[in-house]
């Protein structure tokens with residue numbers, strides 16, 4: 304465990320029967336950090352969270368929290384909070400009583416409960432709703448009650464499993480900001496699970512990209528967004544044009560293709576975002592297969608000898624009709640070199 308680690312996962316391996324869901328996971332999290340586990344369905348995000356919460360015993364490895372080995376400590380003694388995507392509020396209790404529930408179980412004096420719950424509801428902006436029942440709240444408000452209910456327990460680590468996935472798009476963006484604000488104000492160490500790259504990029508201090516039970520990359524949102532280590536991460540963070548490199552050339556359905564610029568031979572592949580593809584210029588040709596308007600931008604899917612290419616240009620430019628042949632270029636300066644392909 305490094306000096307700065309508050310929560311440390313060392314060689315954590317988690318299995319269901321004989322099938323390994325998470326394999327030798329190593330991660331150090333600093334106090335007050337907001338970390339996102341990002342990855343496709345089934346990559347082991349929830350399994351890792353469940354083990355940190357104490358709901359699943361590791362096959363091997365160690366979990367240390369605030370200097371204590373908690374690997375074998377039971378869930379209710381870990382001081383780790385867990386917020387699920389289904390908020391699991393008690394429908395018959397008021398907002399206040401939902402938030403007070405855990406504190407009452409701990410037999411905290413009534414005056415202290417009153418003070419904590421009042422502060423908790425204030426921090427999530429729900430002071431005016433304390434007397435309502437969950438059914439009288441919007442999805443976002445219910446989610447905030449669930450957040451307050453965990454926060455009042457003053458956990459050392461708060462785990463959120465897809466906390467925003469049940470909310471509509473607008474609320475999700477609102478709640479992202481809310482979560483970030485609450486986390487920064489309270490300084491609680493938080494891990495949240497998501498398969499939404501935009502959510503991870505906009506919220507997290509650090510992102511752990513997972514794939515089939517392994518860590519694919521750990522980095523800040525900027526690092527993950529700009530310097531994906533592999534084609535898997537590149538794909539996941541919106542590089543739609545991803546090529547393997549062999550002998551300094553792009554591997555394409557039309558065979559090896561050289562760019563007019565010399566490609567570094569030590570890369571395993573190269574990836575371009577749609578915005579990195581230069582349109583109406585360059586040595587390559589493609590036919591417009593589809594066009595989509597996304598507000599400020601227009602996205603073209605081109606059928607090309609290099610395979611499908613997605614390019615994005617300003618929507619202010621004249622639109623190219625379906626079937627039009629366009630030239631394009633893949634400029635090296637807009638490319639992300641990949642250390643691993645696949």
Ligand SMILES: Nc1ncnc2c1ncn2[C@@H]1O[C@H](COP(=O)(O)OP(=O)(O)OP(=O)(O)O)[C@@H](O)[C@H]1O
Nearest residue numbers: 319323324342343344345346347348349350351498
């Ligand atoms: N109770 C279980 N019994 C057996 N296998 C399980 C169980 N729960 C999960 N798995 C398997 O473990 C692997 C990891 O699952 P996990 O739920 O951690 O993935 P995830 O990344 O959280 O996925 P999602 O985004 O769909 O929630 C998957 O292959 C899954 O099928």
